[in-house]
Amino acid sequence: MSQFTTHAPTHPGPRPEEPYPVDPLTATRHLCAGAYLDETFRNECLREVYYEPKRIVAPSFGFDAVPVLAHCVKARNGALIRDAVIVGTVLVTLCAAPASLFLVLTAMAALHSTIVTYRLAKECFQRLRANEPMALGPLIIRLFFLLIGYCVVFLLFWLAVALAGTAATTTSASSIEGFIAALGAGAFLVGVLIFGGSLGFHLWRQSVLDRMMPGVALTQPVHNQRLEEVARQQRGNTTVYSGFRSYVGSGDVAGSSGFAIRLVRAVNPAARQLDGVIGRHADGSGDSEQRREFEQLPFAAQQLVDHVRERLSTLLPQRAAEEQIAGLTVEDRVCLAGTEVSQLLPYTPPDVMAAVIRHPTSPARHYLACQVFAWGGQLIPTVYVHVAVQGRSLYLEMTTTVLPPCDERFRIVDSVDGHGAAAWWRAVKTGVADAPRAIWRAPVHLASTLINMVAGQSSGQAAVTRGFDYGARVGIRELGSDTDVRYLAQSQDIAKYHKLIERRVFASVLDYLDSHDIDTSEFRSRAASVLNISGGVFASADSVTFAGPVAGRDMNGAGEQ
Incomplete structure (x- = not known):
C-alpha cells in the first residue's frame, strides 16, 4: 500500500549552498x-x-x-x-x-x-x-x-x-x-x-x-x-475546515483550473489513414470514441496519484540547484468539512486515504499539496493537485493558494x-x-x-x-498576514512556482496516459489552453491578474522535455 507522507528524493545529493541563507x-x-x-x-x-x-x-x-x-x-x-x-x-x-x-x-x-x-x-x-x-x-x-x-x-x-x-x-x-x-x-x-x-x-x-x-x-x-x-x-x-474555505490555513485562493477528459484507447494514425476516417474522427468524437472506450480502465486513480507524486518528488531539495525547487514539499492532504469529522485529530490513516482517492464523491477530498517554503517562510504558495477517475473519465484540478508575508x-x-x-x-x-x-x-x-x-x-x-x-474558521498565519506581498519579486515568485508545478503535473500525467495507450489528444489541447490562460498570473491576497499568454506549443510533443 502506498505511503502517504512528505516524500524525500530517491537519490539525494549534496545540498547546494545558497548565496543568501534565510x-x-x-x-x-x-x-x-x-x-x-x-x-x-x-x-x-x-x-x-x-x-x-x-x-x-x-x-x-x-x-x-x-x-x-x-x-x-x-x-x-x-x-x-x-x-x-x-x-x-x-x-x-x-x-x-x-x-x-x-x-x-x-x-x-x-x-x-x-x-x-x-x-x-x-x-x-x-x-x-x-x-x-x-x-x-x-x-x-x-x-x-x-x-x-x-x-x-x-x-x-x-x-x-x-x-x-x-x-x-x-x-x-x-x-x-x-x-x-x-x-x-x-x-x-x-x-x-x-x-x-x-x-x-x-x-x-x-x-x-x-x-x-x-x-x-x-x-x-x-x-x-x-x-x-x-x-x-x-x-x-488533514485540513478540517469550517464554512466555505476548504484550504483554511493556506491563505487566499490565487487561481484555480480544472478539466475532464474521456479515457479512450489511442488510435494508430496509420490505421486511421487506411480506414479513410481521418477527417471524420480525428478529434476523437462520434461512435468511434465510444467503441474505443476500455471495458476495464487500465489504471486506478491511486496509481496515477502515486506516479504524479513520484515525478514531483524529483524536484525536492537535496539536489543540484538546477534540478530542484528550493523549499518544495509534496504531501498527501485531505480537506474535510468540520461537520463530518469522526475524531478530534486531523489525521487520515493510509487505508482511509486510499478510499478517499478512489471515492472522490465523499465529504473528504484528497489533494497532492505542493508547497514552497519561500523567503524564509515569509511567502508560502501552495498548489493543490486533485485527481479523480469517475465516469470512465479523468478529472484533473489544480488550485493555488498564497500566504503573503506577515504584517x-x-x-x-x-x-x-x-x-x-x-x-x-x-x-x-x-x-x-x-x-x-x-x-x-x-x-x-x-x-x-x-x-x-x-x-x-x-x-x-x-x-x-x-x-x-469542529472545523477551523481561520489560521493564525492568516490573521497576522499583510493584505499583499511586500516586493514585486514575491509576486513574480508566486507566478513562477505556480507555473513550474503546473507544467510538471501536466507532463507527468501526459506521460502516464501515453504509457497506458490512452488517447491524449484531448488532454494536450486542454492542458495547452490552461497554460495559455495561466501564463501571466500575478496573485495577491485581494486579486488575481492574468497578464498575457504563455505558449503551449511544448504540449504537442512528448510529455517530458
Missing part, C-alpha cells in the same frame, strides 16, 4: 512579536484558536503555532496585570479620594487633547508643505471632536474643583494646608499608578521584543495541555529601529501617550479577557457530536 523561523518570530504589538491580532488568535478546544486547529504552514500562542498568552497576562492595576486604582480612588481622581482625569484628558492637537497640526503642516489638498469635511469633523475633548477637560476640572471645595467646607481653617497637601499627594500617587501601569507594560514589551532579534533562540514562555494539543493538531495530514508592523524586530536606545525611548513615549486611553480601555479589556478565559475552558468531553462544526 532564517526558517522568520515567520514564527514575526507572529510572536505581533502578539505584543497588535492587541487585535493577539485577541483573535486566542479567541479563534486557543479558546476553541472543540475546533481542530488549522495547519501551520511556514511557522510554528505553539510559540505564537504561548506568547499571545504571555502578552495577555501582561495586559491583564496592567488593566487590573488601572481599574483597581480608579475604583479605590473613586471611593477614598474622588477629588484627587478627577484631578488626574483632568490631566489625562488634557494630555490626550494636546497629543491629538499636535498630531493634527503636524499632519496639516506636512500636507501644506507637500502642496497636497486637504479634505475640508473630515478636517471639520476632527476639529469638532477636538473641541469636545477640550470641553471634557474643563468639565473634569470643574468637577475636581467642586469636589475639593465640598470636602474643604468640612475641614477646619487650620487644616486647609494639610488638606491641599493630601489632595496633591493623592493625585500624584494615582497618576503614578496609572502612568506606571501603561509605561511599565510598554517597557516590559520592549524587553521581550529585544529577545526576538534574528539569531536569538526563540523561547516558549508558556506550557500547558492546550498548547500540547495544538502541537499535535497543527502537523496533521509589516511585526517585522520591526528585524530592523535597527526595533532595538537599542531609540526603541526604548519610543517605548517610553508610547507608554506615556497611551496612558489616557488606557483608563477607559482597561475596564473593557479586563472584562472581555475574563469572559474569554471562562468561556474557553474545556468541558473535558471528548465525544464527537454529529452535526457540530
Whole structure:
C-alpha cells in the first residue's frame, strides 16, 4: 500500500549552498512579536484558536503555532496585570479620594487633547508643505471632536474643583494646608499608578521584543495541555475546515483550473489513414470514441496519484540547484468539512486515504499539496493537485493558494529601529501617550479577557457530536498576514512556482496516459489552453491578474522535455 507522507528524493545529493541563507523561523518570530504589538491580532488568535478546544486547529504552514500562542498568552497576562492595576486604582480612588481622581482625569484628558492637537497640526503642516489638498469635511469633523475633548477637560476640572471645595467646607481653617497637601499627594500617587501601569507594560514589551532579534533562540514562555494539543493538531495530514474555505490555513485562493477528459484507447494514425476516417474522427468524437472506450480502465486513480507524486518528488531539495525547487514539499492532504469529522485529530490513516482517492464523491477530498517554503517562510504558495477517475473519465484540478508575508508592523524586530536606545525611548513615549486611553480601555479589556478565559475552558468531553462544526474558521498565519506581498519579486515568485508545478503535473500525467495507450489528444489541447490562460498570473491576497499568454506549443510533443 502506498505511503502517504512528505516524500524525500530517491537519490539525494549534496545540498547546494545558497548565496543568501534565510532564517526558517522568520515567520514564527514575526507572529510572536505581533502578539505584543497588535492587541487585535493577539485577541483573535486566542479567541479563534486557543479558546476553541472543540475546533481542530488549522495547519501551520511556514511557522510554528505553539510559540505564537504561548506568547499571545504571555502578552495577555501582561495586559491583564496592567488593566487590573488601572481599574483597581480608579475604583479605590473613586471611593477614598474622588477629588484627587478627577484631578488626574483632568490631566489625562488634557494630555490626550494636546497629543491629538499636535498630531493634527503636524499632519496639516506636512500636507501644506507637500502642496497636497486637504479634505475640508473630515478636517471639520476632527476639529469638532477636538473641541469636545477640550470641553471634557474643563468639565473634569470643574468637577475636581467642586469636589475639593465640598470636602474643604468640612475641614477646619487650620487644616486647609494639610488638606491641599493630601489632595496633591493623592493625585500624584494615582497618576503614578496609572502612568506606571501603561509605561511599565510598554517597557516590559520592549524587553521581550529585544529577545526576538534574528539569531536569538526563540523561547516558549508558556506550557500547558492546550498548547500540547495544538502541537499535535497543527502537523496533521488533514485540513478540517469550517464554512466555505476548504484550504483554511493556506491563505487566499490565487487561481484555480480544472478539466475532464474521456479515457479512450489511442488510435494508430496509420490505421486511421487506411480506414479513410481521418477527417471524420480525428478529434476523437462520434461512435468511434465510444467503441474505443476500455471495458476495464487500465489504471486506478491511486496509481496515477502515486506516479504524479513520484515525478514531483524529483524536484525536492537535496539536489543540484538546477534540478530542484528550493523549499518544495509534496504531501498527501485531505480537506474535510468540520461537520463530518469522526475524531478530534486531523489525521487520515493510509487505508482511509486510499478510499478517499478512489471515492472522490465523499465529504473528504484528497489533494497532492505542493508547497514552497519561500523567503524564509515569509511567502508560502501552495498548489493543490486533485485527481479523480469517475465516469470512465479523468478529472484533473489544480488550485493555488498564497500566504503573503506577515504584517509589516511585526517585522520591526528585524530592523535597527526595533532595538537599542531609540526603541526604548519610543517605548517610553508610547507608554506615556497611551496612558489616557488606557483608563477607559482597561475596564473593557479586563472584562472581555475574563469572559474569554471562562468561556474557553474545556468541558473535558471528548465525544464527537454529529452535526457540530469542529472545523477551523481561520489560521493564525492568516490573521497576522499583510493584505499583499511586500516586493514585486514575491509576486513574480508566486507566478513562477505556480507555473513550474503546473507544467510538471501536466507532463507527468501526459506521460502516464501515453504509457497506458490512452488517447491524449484531448488532454494536450486542454492542458495547452490552461497554460495559455495561466501564463501571466500575478496573485495577491485581494486579486488575481492574468497578464498575457504563455505558449503551449511544448504540449504537442512528448510529455517530458
